[in-house]
Every structure is written in C-alpha cells, then in structure tokens.
Amino acid sequence: PEFDQAVLRIPIVGFLEYCLRGIGQVVFMNSPITGAFILAAAWTHEPYLGFSGTIGVLASTLTALVLGFDRGAIHAGLFGFNGVLVGLALGLFLSPQWDVLVIVWTVVLSAASSILMAALGSVFGGAWGVPPLTLPFNFVTLLFLVSALQLSRGHLGDLVEPGAPAVTGPEVQTALRESASAVGDTDAVAVINAIFRGIGQLFFLNSLLAGVLIIVGIAFCSRIAAGFALVGSAVGMLTGMALGADGVQIYNGLWGFNSFDAALAIAGVFFVLTWRSALLGVLCAIFTAVLFGAIASIFVPWGLPALTLPFCFGTLTFLLLKGASKYFTFVPPADVVT
Amino acid sequence: PEFDQAVLRIPIVGFLEYCLRGIGQVVFMNSPITGAFILAAAWTHEPYLGFSGTIGVLASTLTALVLGFDRGAIHAGLFGFNGVLVGLALGLFLSPQWDVLVIVWTVVLSAASSILMAALGSVFGGAWGVPPLTLPFNFVTLLFLVSALQLSRGHLGDLVEPGAPAVTGPEVQTALRESASAVGDTDAVAVINAIFRGIGQLFFLNSLLAGVLIIVGIAFCSRIAAGFALVGSAVGMLTGMALGADGVQIYNGLWGFNSFDAALAIAGVFFVLTWRSALLGVLCAIFTAVLFGAIASIFVPWGLPALTLPFCFGTLTFLLLKGASKYFTFVPPADVVT
C-alpha cells in the first residue's frame, strides 16, 4: 500500500488513473483497465471520438480537482464518467470534426458536467441516498444541443433534426436492418449486431467490435456485470421488437444501450445478487427500453437524442425500491465494490 | 375482529377487497363499498372500460404482493388506485377494444404503476412527508402513449392527435354544449351535466349517471367528502367559464375532474376541517383548474391528454402548505381515516 500511495503522488500518473477509472465508471466499474478497453474501443472505431472522449474526461476530472471537490470521489472516477460521455456525445453531434470551436465547447461543457455532478450529487444523495448517475451528462449535452439550434456558432451536425410529432407507428418497418435502404429480414446476424451495437452505443460507438471490446473490459473487472450487460442489451432489443419499434434503430443498438447499463446497475451492482434481484434487473431493462421509446418521441420537436436519460430514470426508479421490499438488499453507493 | 381476520386470510376474498379499496382510494376512500360503486359505474357505462379497469387494479395489486411491498399499504388499496386508472385510461386511449395486445399492454403497464408507486412513495414520503398521489399512473400512461406514436404495435386510438400549438383563444366557443355540432346556450341542464360528468371523468367515464353513482359511493363513506367533490367539480367548471375555455370541454366534465379530487383531498381528507380549510379546498380547485388548462396546452404537440397531472401538482402544492401556516392542521397520510 505504501508503494501504491507513492505512485499516486506522482500527479500525472495518478491523474490519468482517475480518468481511466472515470471511463470505467460509466458502466460502474471502478477500474482503469475497464476504462482502457472502452477508450481503445473509441479510438479504434473513430479516432475523433476517442480524442473527444479523452479531452472530456480530462477536462471534467481536472475541473473537480481545481474546484476542490471530494478527493475520494475524484480518485474513484466519479467526476470523470459524465465528462467522457459529454466528450463522446459532442464528438458525434457537433460538426465538423477537429474544429477548434467544437473542441472548445467540448472542453467547457465537460468541465460544466463536474459542477452539475457535485450539485446533483448533493440533491440526490442528501434527500434519497441514491447517486445522480449520468444525469449531469444528459443535462449539459441536451441543453447545449437545443440552444445550438439558434446559435451561429453552435456547430450542430446533421443528426439533430427538428420535426413535428405525428402518428408514424403504422408505417414503421420492424425488420432488423442496418439502414432504411438495406433489404432482408431479422436473422441471427442482425440479432447479434443489435446486442453488441447496443453495448457500443452507450459510448456512441455504433460498432459490433466496439461492443465486444467493451464487454471484455467489463468482464475483466466483473464477469457477472458483463453477463448482465449482455442480458440487458438483449432485453432492450426484445422489448423494442415486442413493441414494434423501428428495426433500423434496433439493429443499430439504440434500444439496447440504456437497458444494458440499467440491468448491469440493478442486478450487478446496487443490489446483492439473488435470483429475485436478477429478475429485477430484467424488469428494469424492460422499463428502461419503454422509457427510451417515450423520451425519443418527446424530443421529436427539437430533434434531440434521448442520450442516457432513459437509463437514468429507469435505474433511479428501481434503485428507489431499496426501502420498499424485504426481498432486495441495497448496496449503498459508497460501499459498491466492483 | 377475529372473524374479520379469518376472512382476510382466505386469499381470494381478501385480495378482492384490497382491489376494491384500491378503486376507492382514487377518491381517498379506504372502503370497498365506494370502490364497488365506482366499478359498477364503469361496467354500466361501458363494459370494456369496466373490464380494463378491473384487470388494471388486479395486476397492480398482485404485482405489489409479488414484489414484497408493504402489506399494510397493499391492504389499504394504495397499490391499486394507480392500476385501476391505468386500466381505464388505456381502455379509452388504445384501440380496438378487446384486442389481445391492448390487454397485454394494460396488464404490463398497470403492473409497472406499482413499481413506480413504491419508488415515488419513497421519494415524496422521505423528503417531504406527502404521498405521490396518482403521479405513477400519469407517468406510466403518458410515457406509453407518447412512445406509441412511433410504435407499430402501439395501438393508439383517435383521441391522441398531435398538433401545433397556436393562439386559438379568440375562436373558442364558450357556450356549454355536448359537442361542437350541438346548438344552444349554457343552461341549467348543461351545468348539471358539467358537474356530474366532471365526477365521472376522473375515471374516464363521460356520463352523468356514472357521476351520480360515484358521488353516492363516496357519500356512503363520507358525506363531507361527497360534498366537497361536488363543490370542487363546480369550481372547476366555473373557473373554466371565467377563463373563457372551450364550452364543449367544460360540458363534458374536463374542467371538473381534477378540481373535484383536489378539493376533496384538501378540504375533506388531508386537513382538519375548518371554514379556513374549506376555503383552501376551493382555492386548490381553482388552482388545479388553471393547471388543467396549462397542461392540456403544453401537451398539444404530442396530442396527449392531461390525465390527472393537474390534480397531482395542484394538490401537492396545497399539501406542502402544511408547515407554512398556523391556520391549517395537517393529517399525515398514515393517519387519514375515511
């Protein structure tokens, strides 16, 4: 332990470790190795996303240090997981890539996510004993994207496209396909794509390989968590199919990424594992998938993405059951060991 | 009492009693008889709504038992009142009637309302000592309806119709009439319809007779509550008329149902009755009616109904006055006797 502490006193090495832990904390893994796998997945899939996520986690962790927030939380990566997601999201939704102003917005908004994390941590922890999850990331990113609609320096890309809500259900094509123009029915290849892209999409990486890398990174830290991640992504996909959702969305993992993180949180992290808590994780994955459909539909007028709001609301709902049932034993955030 | 307990141990009879109490709890009456009157009103007005509400209350109460939630609360019907409303609402807003998939959605979403009830009960009870009222029903139902816009198996009926907000006030016809095509001015018959349909509409029953049956059911348990129910519905109607709201909406009870439940809650249940608390109930009914107009207008882009969100926000606002004034004596939810 003394040697360990000495290493941590070397500022740069320690700081980079907090950042990698921060990346791992998106999937509740307090481990630099999980973080490294995820970061590798991002750089491999699309170098600019890797870069954007990296500056996000650096900026948010540094901000927390400068503002004097809780050291223990910073070391555990709790001021990094929102920042890396802000970076990845803005890397995807702003354009063009490598633009100076886009990078400035990314740094500033990642830094802001740490302020919001501290504020929301106090709101949620104080009154209810639950963590704010990725709400700081969602709020910061969505607020910037919606304001950017009317800003000449907002640098919005094509993925944000305002529209008018309408009853489009009857025209929805439900066969799992990569794109609207692709042909073919739902088959095993499509299902495997949906499940693993559903893992990758939590980090805005629409890629089967990225999904595999992330699962390996999680499994390195906790095989149970990795198992529930896959189950959660599959449950999200199945819920989308049962509801008759757009097959292109499902194929590309959009119905899986919120559900996978929700199942992992409930069944693999915050409740002591029993067959009942495993079932609760599956229920939470279903609930979260329905929330994804709802939030995506609510956001149509502004063309905003649902991001991980469904995960936040779904997981918080099930976390709040902690005092409501004798069947489930809650593990307080401070005692979570992964 | 020993005989009573023996009866309650017979599972089916006891379970059905909890469910009937659950229906009664929508109007804060912990009484199977009030519940039976309301259920009779639903079956009489439209058998499918009676059926849909029945499976809703069965599913939500059963879910609470299976998940091990608080027995006392289940027995008092507190895990049934959201479920019956989910059932009735989906019976009205999904189509066609008696469709297998619609029934499946109704069962699943009613069950989900119990999970949300436990979670929100912990949020509201822990931090503020107030109950979540019918928020679980509102959230579950609205989230499904809005997501169903884009789902091929959403089975949305014609009542959900997205549109664009506009300044339509100047063209509004304010005379109380049954439909846009009906002729005639506001008269005593129209006023009586508005008040009693305002009672029935809390259960999605647009019927004068249903309103009368429900009032009788409430009066069986508490004549004071029944009185404030009628006063609240009348105040809601009058607020709508004063604001110059659409007369067809008012005639059909849409400005009354939230206000009636709000007045009943504030003046008849949660504050010790004095002339001041009676006045507070009237103020709450006015406040709630304005909220109905606002929420209905906010929901225009997605074509969603306001449901009982106005009741929830209006009543919660006035419940939260409990510590603010020396004039009002609050009755904690656990001590409410009706």
Add this chain to the structure above:
Amino acid sequence: PEFDQAVLRIPIVGFLEYCLRGIGQVVFMNSPITGAFILAAAWTHEPYLGFSGTIGVLASTLTALVLGFDRGAIHAGLFGFNGVLVGLALGLFLSPQWDVLVIVWTVVLSAASSILMAALGSVFGGAWGVPPLTLPFNFVTLLFLVSALQLSRGHLGDLVEPGAPAVTGPEVQTALRESASAVGDTDAVAVINAIFRGIGQLFFLNSLLAGVLIIVGIAFCSRIAAGFALVGSAVGMLTGMALGADGVQIYNGLWGFNSFDAALAIAGVFFVLTWRSALLGVLCAIFTAVLFGAIASIFVPWGLPALTLPFCFGTLTFLLLKGASKYFTFVPPADVVT
C-alpha cells in the same frame, strides 16, 4: 427599537415597507430603498408596468398575511418578490393595458405566487436548505401564458408567438443592434446598452435608464452586489456573443438579466466573498447564459419567454455546491444580511 416596532404596528406603513422590501428582494436586497428605486424605474419607463408590478407585490404580500404564513419572512419581503415579477411580466405579456380582466388575472396570479412560494419553500428548504428563488413567479406566469393560448379571455399580447423549432443558427445576425431593421456594427454604445438593459430586463424594463436606476438602488444597499450585477450582465452579454447569439436579443439585454442576478446571488450574497467565490459567480453567470439560450429554444413551440428560469436553475446549481467544496463558505438564507 420600541419606536420602530410602534411604527411597524401602524398597518399601512408597515405593509408598504414589506412590499418595498419585496421588490428589493428580487435582487436579494432586504431594503425598502432598493425597492423604491426599482419601482421608480418601472413607473418612469412605462406607467402601466409600474402599476402592474405594484398591484402584484401588494396582492402577493397581502395573500401571505391572510393565509397566516411566516411573519418574519413576510416582513423581509420574501412574499413580495415573486408577486412584483408576476405583475411586471403580465403587464408586458397580456394586453391591452389597463383592461379590467387583465388586472384581475394579475391580482389573482400574484396572489397564487405566494401560495407556490410557501409550498416550494418547504420543498427546497426542507430537503436541501436552499431557497426556491423566483421559481414561483416563473411557474405561475408560464402556466397562465401557455393556457391562455386556448382561452378566449386569456388576453395574450403579440409577444407570445408559437412556432416550430428549426436550425436557425446559420442565419443569425450577431451584430449588437436595437432592432432587426437597425444598421451598424457592435460598438461601445451597443455594449453599454446591452449591459444596462440587461439590468433593466430582470424587471421587464427594456431601458438603459431603468438599468442605471436599478444599479443605483442596489449600490445604496451593497456596492459589492452592484458591482457583481454589472459584471454578471457583462458576462451574460459576452457569453451570448461568444456563442454567436442573435445580436438584437443581446443589445436588448436578454442575455444579461438572468446572468446578472445569478452572479449577484453567488458572488455577492450566498457565499462569503473571496477571489474564488468571485470566480464562481462569473462561472455561474456563464452557465446561466447558456441556460437562457437552451430554455428560450425549448419554449419555441409555445412561444413562451424564458423569464427567470435560467437564473433559478443556474443559481440553484451553484448554491448546491455549498457542501461539495472546501473552498466556498455558504451563508444560509436565514443569515443573509444585505
């Protein structure tokens, strides 16, 4: 002190003092003199706004007395600052001026703001130890304006204009100008206008002179607060310019008024002044300006104004940092001395 108390027992004089303090409390100054300056600014700029704000503060303060709310809070003006803003806002957004029904709505809604103040004060104070700021004003005003879209007696003016969100950023003209038809680039005169109109706009007074009067009124009570007010307004303006916002909006103070009150609250009132807390106030002003852009964009479908929601959410976020960092010493609302 005995003489003082005797004066306060003369009801009218005491009551008017609470009202003037209430006006001062919008900028956190518990001083009738600050209030008198602000009121003078309103009457000078536009007599109807002065009248409308006056009846607002009278109605809300009187309501709090009648409902038996906390005397100390009433005397400090805490039941007046929402009311005066409701009055000023409805004076601007409803039409025509001096209409009897518009005045009735103003009185009723200002009164309602006191009920919401008591309720939200209990919500925020109990769970988190922070004040609800001007949220009661925002909720009451926005809810009425949005419902008025569909009310024949809503008396909405031309400033509320529903539209469809769209990517309008690329066409935005960023030069600071008084109106869309004005010519010329951003110059020192435009900048001075933006900063001082940004002060006046908190009270819906689009006037350089009003801004000067308000700053003088604040400086009478606290020169530090007045300084941060100007800094905050300038920071809001600069944030708008950096983001490439509409120059007409910036010139007319719309990017300044939320940021000025936020900077004043954080750097001048709620944290003990250090160079770090001064910097925190600047960060809060930037954060609040981004929130203004976001909320204005979110409200486009209904044509609603952002009012002071950005100030509320921005300031609350930074207030909630009170327990998160060793660098900042929080002054509880009850101990605030200005």
